Amino acid sequence: MKKTVLYDEHIKQSGKMIEFTGYLLPISYTSISEEHELVRSDFGCFDCSHMGEIMISGEDAYKFTDYLVTQNLSGPDLRMSYGFLLNENGGVIDDIMAYKYNDSKFLLVVNASNKEKDYEHIMKLFNQGKYNCNVKDYSDDISLLAIQGPNSSKFIQKDLVEKLDEMKMYDFKYYSILGMKFLISRSGYTGGDGFEVYGKNEDILKLYQHFTKRGMKSCGLGARDTLRFEAALPLYGQELDMDINPLEAGLSFGVDFEKDFYGKEALSKIKEEGLKRRSVGLELLEPGIARHGYKVYSEGKEIGYVTTGYMIPNTKNSYAVALIDRDEYKLDKEVEILVHKRMVKAKIIKKKFMDKKYQK
Numbered sequence: 001m002k003k004t005v006l007y008d009e010h011i012k013q014s015g016k017m018i019e020f021t022g023y024l025l026p027i028s029y030t031s032i033s034e035e036h037e038l039v040r041s042d043f044g045c046f047d048c049s050h051m052g053e054i055m056i057s058g059e060d061a062y063k064f065t066d067y068l069v070t071q072n073l074s075g076p077d078l079r080m081s082y083g084f085l086l087n088e089n090g091g092v093i094d095d096i097m098a099y100k101y102n103d104s105k106f107l108l109v110v111n112a113s114n115k116e117k118d119y120e121h122i123m124k125l126f127n128q129g130k131y132n133c134n135v136k137d138y139s140d141d142i143s144l145l146a147i148q149g150p151n152s153s154k155f156i157q158k159d160l161v162e163k164l165d166e167m168k169m170y171d172f173k174y175y176s177i178l179g180m181k182f183l184i185s186r187s188g189y190t191g192g193d194g195f196e197v198y199g200k201n202e203d204i205l206k207l208y209q210h211f212t213k214r215g216m217k218s219c220g221l222g223a224r225d226t227l228r229f230e231a232a233l234p235l236y237g238q239e240l241d242m243d244i245n246p247l248e249a250g251l252s253f254g255v256d257f258e259k260d261f262y263g264k265e266a267l268s269k270i271k272e273e274g275l276k277r278r279s280v281g282l283e284l285l286e287p288g289i290a291r292h293g294y295k296v297y298s299e300g301k302e303i304g305y306v307t308t309g310y311m312i313p314n315t316k317n318s319y320a321v322a323l324i325d326r327d328e329y330k331l332d333k334e335v336e337i338l339v340h341k342r343m344v345k346a347k348i349i350k351k352k353f354m355d356k357k358y359q360k
């Protein structure tokens with residue numbers, strides 16, 4: 001079992017540790033509901049050092065990365081883009097963030113559970129082509145803090161000379177804190193304002209200790225999942241996988257069919273033939289929580305399954321995201337979810353459980 005550089009800090013703060021993607025990480029410190037509310041009303045910090053970082057640099061970095069990723073990467077420097085690595089069938093190998101320094105340098109931030117698979121896929125395509133660039137996996141050398149919430153900017157700003165508020169959502173640049181260099185992006189996985197801070201392992205440890213002394217509170221994976229669900233953000237392995245393409249997942253904004261990318265031919269064919277499934281929001285009308293894999297029915301017929309479901313912390317609202325047969329979709333249509341051998345009534349709603357609050 002792997003440990004992040006912050007493992008001892010989690011133990012000191014009585015973090016409740018669990019295994020996640022091969023790492024020991026905190027599920028919570030106090031409670032999921034308390035940490036969820038902390039991030040919505042103030043700010044909190046997540047240890048995301050288990051994530052993967054793959055650098056592509058050199059003369060053909062743009063040419064290669066733009067072919068790898070479904071999103072168009074021709075935009076301005078020092079901006080992030082959300083996109084996908086696809087297999088030959090148009091299924092999702094991973095959903096990623098591409099950090100564009102310039103046309104000669106890109107950083108791909110990939111999901112922890114997919115690091116090895118992503119790297120193998122990238123190298124396979126790299127070796128098939130003639131690209132004058134380098135690919136290097138820095139996952140073991142870089143750690144990551146996600147500092148999220150409406151007051152995150154104010155907190156971090158106290159250690160900076162340059163103004164953070166000049167950054168918009170998906171901007172990134174390097175900053176110096178305590179004489180150490182960090183890449184900071186205005187981004188996150190909560191649907192609200194926040195920052196992701198990348199640095200060398202030992203520097204992130206020092207920064208975390210410094211921020212904790214200043215009053216920063218830590219949050220665990222439990223709140224990270226409820227926050228991303230409330231914001232209707234996808235989780236690989238649930239809303240996306242090798243058999244769920246970005247279009248049926250409702251994430252077509254991450255795909256640019258005007259350019260070439262690996263998997264385009266298959267995904268274009270799927271689009272032309274018409275999608276068979278659709279990702280939808282569900283509001284439970286009776287007591288219950290719909291968990292991943294629970295089956296969804298309409299008039300006694302199975303029409304799909306739940307990908308994620310929660311009762312939103314600190315509310316009595318129980319929602320789910322489900323992948324259902326496309327022709328069964330109709331807003332406000334009543335369906336049923338099989339929850340512990342009991343049919344629970346729900347209705348189809350827009351996949352929007354909150355208004356996202358990004359810095360634009």
